[in-house]
Amino acid sequence: MKRIILITGGxxxxxxxxxxxxxxxxxxxxxxLATARIWDxxxxxxxxxxxxxxxxxxxxxxxxxxxxRCEVAGRVVLVDCLTLWxxxxxxxxxGDVDKALEALKAEFDSFTAQDATFIFVTNEIxxxxxSENALxxxxxxxxxxxxxxAASRADEVELMVSGIxxxxx
Numbered sequence: 001m002k003r004i005i006l007i008t009g010g011x012x013x014x015x016x017x018x019x020x021x022x023x024x025x026x027x028x029x030x031x032x033l034a035t036a037r038i039w040d041x042x043x044x045x046x047x048x049x050x051x052x053x054x055x056x057x058x059x060x061x062x063x064x065x066x067x068x069r070c071e072v073a074g075r076v077v078l079v080d081c082l083t084l085w086x087x088x089x090x091x092x093x094x095g096d097v098d099k100a101l102e103a104l105k106a107e108f109d110s111f112t113a114q115d116a117t118f119i120f121v122t123n124e125i126x127x128x129x130x131s132e133n134a135l136x137x138x139x140x141x142x143x144x145x146x147x148x149x150a151a152s153r154a155d156e157v158e159l160m161v162s163g164i165x166x167x168x169x
Contacts, residue, residue, distance in 0.1 A: 001115055001116075001117070002114070002115050002116060002117070003117045003155050004112060004118045004120070004150075004153055004155050004156075005022065005119045005120070005154060005155065005156045005158070006147075006154040006156070006157045006158070007019045007022075007120070007122070007158045007165075008121075008123065008124050008160070009124055009159055009160030009161065010123065010124055010160075011123065013160040013161060014160045014162075014163035014165075015081075015122075015123075015160045016050060016080055016081075017163075018158070018160055018165055019119050020032075020053070023076050023077075023078045023119055024057070026076045027075065027076035028057055029059065030057075030058060030059070030075065030077065030078060031058070031059045031060075031072055031075050031076065031078065032054060032058045032059070032060050032078050032080065033061045033062075033063060033067065033070060033077055033078065034047070034050075034060070034062045034063075034080060035062075035064060035067075035079065035081060035082075035084045035085035036080075037064055037084070050080070059075075064085075065085070065088050065089060065107070066107065067085070067107055067108075067110075067111040068107060068110040068113075068114075071114070072114055072116045073114045073116055074116060075116050075117070076116070077116055077117070077119070078121070079119070079120045080121045081121040081122055081123065082121065082123075082150060083122055083123040083143055085104070086100065086104055086143055086146050089103050089104055090139055090142055095138055095139075097138050097139075097141055097142045097145075100142055101142055101145055101149075104142075104146050105149055108146075108149065108150065108153070112153065120150055122150065123143065124147070125140055126143070151169065156169060157169035
């Protein structure tokens with residue numbers, strides 16, 4: 001019964017809303033697994049808006065890195081998002097892309113070994129130009145490689161473009 005769905009796209013493309021709608025269509029009581037760290041007040045407000053959009057039917061979990069701590073077997077679980085999750089590894093491993101990617105892949109595999117339906121939200125941050133900032137270029141590489149890894153294991157992949165889902169896989 002295990003199923004992996006990846007929803008990707010740019011900022012404000014409708015990824016989270018699409019993922020939430022999909023999850024609720026599959027299960028009236030899905031799990032929402034948030035990976036964000038609250039870095040500042042502006043980000044806290046973004047999180048608050050996301051929370052306000054969801055109703056009481058959601059089981060809300062928060063886990064910054066070790067997703068496999070969350071027992072979700074038999075559930076529909078929305079993970080929002082891979083980009084913030086990767087940021088946590090990248091930051092904690094002081095920008096070491098190889099170590100972060102290795103840790104992300106291992107944890108992704110451990111978490112998705114559970115018999116559940118997984119809906120992952122991620123960002124396509126590499127669609128724009130190449131940054132002049134070396135740190136940003138390294139993170140863009142990490143995110144792109146992690147997205148490829150997740151997509152290779154996904155049963156379905158959707159790209160959100162201006163609020164419209166485009167089936168990729």
